Amino acid sequence: MxxxxxxxxxxxxxxxxxxxxxxxxxxxxxxxxxxxxxxxxxxTKLPIMSFSETTYNFGTINEGDVVEHEFLFKNTGEAPLVIISAKGSCGCTVPKWSTEPIQPGESGSLLVRFNSSGKPNMQTKQITITTNTEKGKEILKVKANVTPKSSIGS
CATH class of the missing domain: 1.20.5 (Single alpha-helices involved in coiled-coils or other helix-helix interfaces)
Known part of the structure; x- marks a missing residue:
């Protein structure tokens, strides 16, 4: 049943x-x-952020120096590229960028300022860029060999 x-x-x-x-x-x-x-x-038509370089080495600098480098890129994709945010791995690395969309085929730049105060010896800092690309994040790096203040002029 x-x-x-x-x-x-x-x-x-x-x-x-x-x-x-x-x-x-x-x-x-x-x-x-x-x-x-x-x-x-x-x-499926997305922007592509193509950099001419993703790492820049400032070489040897003195502790306390503030140095800058401009990273150049091109939107090689098929849609407008928007940088939502960019953040350095610490407060000593500050990026600046345009908030305007970069159209396909157009170029843009991202300025990175590194303040070496309190950062002696070899330094590598990362900048994380949040975008509307397929990956969603792009990574840039800056490096510097910072001569400590106690060694400057010795």
């Missing part, structure tokens, strides 16, 4: 599911499928 009830319930559940699926398929309009496909194609 239990097997028969279970079998009937299973059949009713299967039929209900099948009929709902068929009704859902009937509601899909071909023009909406075409619009969705077109939208998906546009979504």
């Amino acid at each position: 239990k097997k028969e009830i279970l079998m009937i319930l299973s059949t009713v559940l299967f039929m209900t599911t099948l009929s709902c699926t068929q009704k859902a398929v009937e509601k899909v309009k071909p023009e909406n499928v075409a619009i969705a496909a077109k939208h998906d194609t546009k979504a």
Whole structure:
């Protein structure tokens, strides 16, 4: 008896599911499928942030020096490039960038200022750029061999 009830319930559940699926398929309009496909194609067109260099070495500098380097890039993608934010790995590394979108084929720059006060010896700092590229993040690095104040003029 239990097997028969279970079998009937299973059949009713299967039929209900099948009929709902068929009704859902009937509601899909071909023009909406075409619009969705077109939208998906546009979504795959993303900006690409292509840098001429991703690491810059300031060489040997004296502790307390403030040095800058401008990283150049080009949007080699198919959509406008937007830099959402850029952050240095510590407060001694400060990036500046344009908030305007960079159109496909156009170039831009990101200025990085490194303050070597209190940063003796070999230093490597990272700048993390949050963008609307496929990766979502781009990484730049600056390096410097900072001569400690106690060694300057010795």
